[in-house]
Amino acid sequence: MYLGIDSSTQSLSGMLIDLESGRILQEASVNFGADLPHYSAPSGFIPGGSNGEVHSDPRMWLEALDLMLSRLSAQTSLATVKAVGGSGQQHGSVYVDDTFVSRLQSLDSSGNLFSQLSPAFSRATSPIWMDTSTGRQCAEIAAAVGGNSEVCRITGSVAVERFTGSQIRKFFQHDPAGYQRTGRIHLVSSFICSVMSGCHAPIDFGDGAGMNLMNLASCQWDESMMSATAPALWEKLPALAPAGSLVGYIADYFVKKHGFAPECKVGVFTGDNPASLVGMGATAPGQVVISLGTSDTFFAGMTEPHTDPRGFGHVFGNPGGGYMCLVCFRNGSLAREALRDQLGLDWQDFEAPALAVTPPGNKGNLMLPFFGPEITPRRDFDGPVRKGDAEFEAGENPPAQVRALLEGQFLNMKRHTDWIGIKADCIRLTGGASRNNGIAQVAADVFGAPVERLSIANSAALGAAILAAVTDGCDMATLQNMFCKTAADSRVCPTTGVDYSHALCEFAALLG
Ligand code: ADP
Ligand code: XUL
Numbered sequence: 001m002y003l004g005i006d007s008s009t010q011s012l013s014g015m016l017i018d019l020e021s022g023r024i025l026q027e028a029s030v031n032f033g034a035d036l037p038h039y040s041a042p043s044g045f046i047p048g049g050s051n052g053e054v055h056s057d058p059r060m061w062l063e064a065l066d067l068m069l070s071r072l073s074a075q076t077s078l079a080t081v082k083a084v085g086g087s088g089q090q091h092g093s094v095y096v097d098d099t100f101v102s103r104l105q106s107l108d109s110s111g112n113l114f115s116q117l118s119p120a121f122s123r124a125t126s127p128i129w130m131d132t133s134t135g136r137q138c139a140e141i142a143a144a145v146g147g148n149s150e151v152c153r154i155t156g157s158v159a160v161e162r163f164t165g166s167q168i169r170k171f172f173q174h175d176p177a178g179y180q181r182t183g184r185i186h187l188v189s190s191f192i193c194s195v196m197s198g199c200h201a202p203i204d205f206g207d208g209a210g211m212n213l214m215n216l217a218s219c220q221w222d223e224s225m226m227s228a229t230a231p232a233l234w235e236k237l238p239a240l241a242p243a244g245s246l247v248g249y250i251a252d253y254f255v256k257k258h259g260f261a262p263e264c265k266v267g268v269f270t271g272d273n274p275a276s277l278v279g280m281g282a283t284a285p286g287q288v289v290i291s292l293g294t295s296d297t298f299f300a301g302m303t304e305p306h307t308d309p310r311g312f313g314h315v316f317g318n319p320g321g322g323y324m325c326l327v328c329f330r331n332g333s334l335a336r337e338a339l340r341d342q343l344g345l346d347w348q349d350f351e352a353p354a355l356a357v358t359p360p361g362n363k364g365n366l367m368l369p370f371f372g373p374e375i376t377p378r379r380d381f382d383g384p385v386r387k388g389d390a391e392f393e394a395g396e397n398p399p400a401q402v403r404a405l406l407e408g409q410f411l412n413m414k415r416h417t418d419w420i421g422i423k424a425d426c427i428r429l430t431g432g433a434s435r436n437n438g439i440a441q442v443a444a445d446v447f448g449a450p451v452e453r454l455s456i457a458n459s460a461a462l463g464a465a466i467l468a469a470v471t472d473g474c475d476m477a478t479l480q481n482m483f484c485k486t487a488a489d490s491r492v493c494p495t496t497g498v499d500y501s502h503a504l505c506e507f508a509a510l511l512g
Contacts, residue, residue, distance in 0.1 A: 001025060002472070003078070004465025005068070005086040006458065007192050008272050009128065009294040010044040012064040014072050015461035016081070019469060022482040024456060028071035030064040043294070043334060045128055052132035052161070052373055052380075055125035055136070058094050062114040065192065069258040079259055081192035083265035084196055084250065085468030087275030087460045088188030091162045092211045095123035095171070098183035104198045109256035113195060122182040123175070127167040130293065130330060132373045132380070134166035137173070141165060142213065144228035152307050154225060156209050156216040156315030156323075162375065165212035165229045172230040183441075185236050187211070189269035198251030199265040205317025206274030207325070208455060214240065215322075216305055216315060241268050243278075243319030244470040257484075267471030268394035272460040273297055273326055276321050279463030280428050280454060281484025283320025283476065288424035290443060290451075291459070292433035296332035296409060298417045299324055302425075308419045312376040320476055325420050329413060330375045333433055338371045339384075339405050343398045351438030360445050360498040365392040366506055367404035369412065376416050377511065387510055406439060410446035411500065411507040427451045428486075430459040437492065444494045453490035458484060 004015045013029035033042035039060040040046070046055050072078065100120040107116055124498045127133075138159035142148045148158040159166060164187065172179040184200055187210075193201035208214040213229060215222035219240060226233040241247075250264040273291065277299060280289045285301040302323040304316040318324040340346070345354070365388030370381035384405070387392045392400050433439050444451045456462045466479045 001081050002465045002468040003081045003084045004461045004463065004468055005084065005192065006272060006275065006461040006464055007061055007064070007088040007188055008087070008460065009089050012061065013461050013463050014068050015078060015458060016072065017462070017465040017469070017483065018473070019479070019482070024078045027458070028068050028075070030068045030071070032060055032064060035067065036060055036063055041267060042313050045130060046125065049133070054128055054130035056092065056128050058120050058121060058126045058289060059114040061188070061192065062117060062195065063112070065195065066113050069254070073258045078260045081260055081264050083267055083468040083472040085464045085466070085471060086189060086192055086196070086269035086302060087269045087272045088192060088207070088269060089189070090207055090273060091164055091166045092126050092128040092188040094121070094126050094168055094186045094191040095178070095182045096120045096186065097122045097181050098185050100184065101200060104195065104251065107251065107253035108382070109253050117195070122178050123171060126188070127460065129328075130161045131167065132161045132375065134161045134170050136168040137166040141169060141225075141228045145224050148311060148367065151212060151225070152311065154215055154222050155212050156305055156307060157212060158311040161211055163210055163212040165225065168233065169229050175406065181232065182236055186238060189271060190238050192409065193247060193266060193269040196250060196254065197248040198253075199248055200238055201247045202239040202245065202268050204241060204243045204245075204268045204274070204319065206243060206319050207269070207271035208240050209268035209316040210271060210314065213237070216400070219317065243268060243270050243274070243317075243467055246471050251308065253429055259302065264310040265471055267468050269464070270319055270467065271316070273299055273465035274316060274324060275429060276459040277301065277324055277463065278319050278476065278480070279459035279461070280430055281480040282428060283318055283480070285322070286422065287428060288422055289428045289430060290413070291431040292439065293431035294333050295411055296329040297326055298413055300420065300422055307321060310416065310419065312378070312416055319463075327376055327413070327417050329409070330373060331370045331409070334482045335369055335371045335409070336405065336433060339401060343401060345398065345402070347436055350402055350436060354399040355406070355441065357439040358399045358403040360432050360495055361500070361503055362388070362400055362403045362407055364406050365400050366503070366510055367401070367408040368510060369405045369408035376412070393422045403442070406442040407446060407503065408484060408507065410443055411504055412511075413503060414446055414500075415508055424449050429453050430457070440492045441495070444492045445498045446500050448494050448500070450491055450493045452486045455485050455487040
């Protein structure tokens with residue numbers, strides 16, 4: 001039995017897989033908004049941050065970890081779990097002082113994680129990937145290393161607001177004493193892994209590449225990027241290690257509290273997107289994945305690291321070896337939810353009547369589908385921009401609004417992934433919104449390719465569980481053949497005769 005843990009934006013989930021039967025044994029999930037309402041973070045982050053700041057409370061992640069493991073162990077004994085692997089929302093960072101490891105090692109299993117570990121936080125809240133507040137710090141970092149093309153050459157991405165480097169620089173500038181007090185800066189992934197293993201865990205090359213600090217060619221922290229970011233940073237960053245590396249054995253707290261065996265291994269955790277690449281069986285180059293979670297992402301394995309000339313896409317380490325490309329869109333599920341709620345609809349209404357009564361192309365009604373700041377392209381929007389007939393532009397005609405939002409999201413995705421140069425024969429779809437057949441149909445139509453979904457929906461947690469087994473000596477490709485099967489009736493083919501090339505030009509013109 002292997003356990004995968006995914007700590008994502010809106011929830012923390014666990015998945016137990018069994019290699020003998022090739023099946024999932026159990027899943028458990030904690031939704032931050034619904035299960036932990038006392039953090040006042042209905043979508044997993046603290047609302048109302050100023051100037052684009054988006055933070056989460058790391059105590060919430062700890063409380064969720066205990067709760068998820070209690071739920072899982074109430075259903076299945078965890079005593080035969082041979083290894084734990086994991087993934088976390090990318091870029092988010094957790095700041096701890098020098099007492100962190102001693103606190104980890106003296107955890108009392110009659111208490112809980114969040115109250116015993118919270119005194120170790122040297123920054124009370126954690127900036128997450130939705131944060132767009134560090135434009136100034138990005139410009140300073142890029143200037144210090146000779147421009148964004150140099151940052152991109154070294155790290156695989158230009159200096160990006162949500163990436164950890166500019167967030168660290170902002171903390172150093174705004175709270176130098178807090179920065180000084182910080183002994184280690186973890187990513188969400190390496191933070192949860194540290195808690196599970198009772199020591200400072202390393203960061204893998206998939207998540208490490210999302211920091212603007214790792215040299216993509218050498219997979220080492222880059223001297224010039226670190227000195228452009230903040231002083232003495234090399235003392236505060238965890239080690240780097242390939243995916244599948246062993247970090248250690250599970251901490252005694254989890255043995256006593258949740259019933260793990262002391263010999264249960266803990267593998268290095270990775271980012272949710274690299275884990276999803278594993279869980280979608282897409283680590284080998286050629287297979288494109290679209291994930292429709294809180295963020296919408298488009299990613300694929302890559303042999304050589306070529307970068308996005310527009311500067312919006314990224315190259316990360318691929319847990320299967322080599323590289324992966326990734327483009328992330330901030331207005332994903334939360335934009336779909338905003339429109340759904342504005343129109344008083346539910347998800348079923350998206351499929352029918354909305355998409356059923358409107359034709360592909362939406363009679364020329366087009367939307368820039370941004371309900372807040374967007375990162376691809378990087379723009380601050382206050383709300384969607386509509387272009388079409390008078391009724392549509394006035395926000396009326398709900399079915400046309402729904403279709404315009406979805407077509408706009410996929411047209412924007414198509415436009416900003418053209419640099420990758422993969423013409424996919426078939427696209428694999430995952431994430432919460434992928435179960436919606438109407439949304440899947442719009443994706444197939446806009447990309448002009450069939451889409452399919454896997455029988456296991458939570459691909460990040462599945463990828464994390466597969467990586468746990470890899471840590472224990474299993475072969476990744478064999479496990480992917482076993483678990484990453486497409487669901488029987490999940491394939492959606494593009495509608496005959498539909499062509500979005502004109503709409504794509506119109507969309508690009510509207511975007512400007
Ligand atoms: P994350 O891992 O980023 O926290 P998930 O991949 O779990 O997010 O996706 C959660 C989102 O999926 C929810 O915010 C919700 O908007 C969306 N979702 C869930 N079910 C549906 C559905 N049937 N149709 C469209 N969207 C859905
Ligand atoms: C990727 C990104 C998001 C987060 C949260 O660059 O910012 O996809 O990983 O899912």
